[in-house]
Amino acid sequence: EVQLLExxxxxxxxxxxxxxxxxxxGFTFRDFAMSWVRQAPGKGLEWVSGITSIATFYxxxxxxxxxxxxxxxxxxxxxxxxxxxxxxxxxxxCARDTGRRTFDIWGQGTMVTVSS
Amino acid sequence: QSALTQPPSASGSPGQxxxxxxxxxxxxxxxxxxxxxxxxxxxKAPKLMIYEVSKRPSGVPDRFSGSKxxxxxxxxxxxxxxxxxxxxxCSSYAGTNNYVFGNGTKVTVL
Numbered sequence: 001e002v003q004l005l006e007x008x009x010x011x012x013x014x015x016x017x018x019x020x021x022x023x024x025x026g027f028t029f030r031d032f033a034m035s036w037v038r039q040a041p042g043k044g045l046e047w048v049s050g051i052t053s054i055a056t057f058y059x060x061x062x063x064x065x066x067x068x069x070x071x072x073x074x075x076x077x078x079x080x081x082x083x084x085x086x087x088x089x090x091x092x093x094c095a096r097d098t099g100r101r102t103f104d105i106w107g108q109g110t111m112v113t114v115s116s
Numbered sequence: 117q118s119a120l121t122q123p124p125s126a127s128g129s130p131g132q133x134x135x136x137x138x139x140x141x142x143x144x145x146x147x148x149x150x151x152x153x154x155x156x157x158x159x160k161a162p163k164l165m166i167y168e169v170s171k172r173p174s175g176v177p178d179r180f181s182g183s184k185x186x187x188x189x190x191x192x193x194x195x196x197x198x199x200x201x202x203x204x205x206c207s208s209y210a211g212t213n214n215y216v217f218g219n220g221t222k223v224t225v226l
Binding site: 033035037044045046047050052055057059060093095098100101102103104106107108109 | 117119148150152154156161162163164167168173205207209212213214215216217218219220
């Protein structure tokens, strides 16, 4: 079964850091671009960052604070989040990019809460 | 990148049709045939319903259809069923491996 499983969400103080992980299974992970998408409580979806085999991409509002990476040997996607702000509070989903500019597989999400 | 504009809500009785609009700009919706639609039930992850404006993934009922004209894309749900009640989000490729989502539409089956 094709599956994505996020982990690493937690309660963190403003200014703190957190690393999210997304474990992939059931498909050849290295063959697909991947993205992180977040959803603040009661709000809509927001694309955060994406990664291909050779490049990384970020939403303009996040550049410099978040870093996306992947370990194809571990079938795992990561999101390193630094200098966290209250407005970063959200459920963070990882999603598989089909190569046709769409996301066909999503994880169940991991909650990040930034609060003192 | 500004969010795509969707109506906050839409509704219809069982068996009727409902159409949701998604308005962007020439830099996203109007510039690429890469509009997707996602269904999200409460507490669940989004589910892909339409990609490349009008294509349906395997397993998605043909009651769901998509179209685009200029900077506005649309999702139509025909023959509404109780199980269609959910939030729907559009998304568009916005160039340079960036994506933008709509603010979401809550579909209610009356």
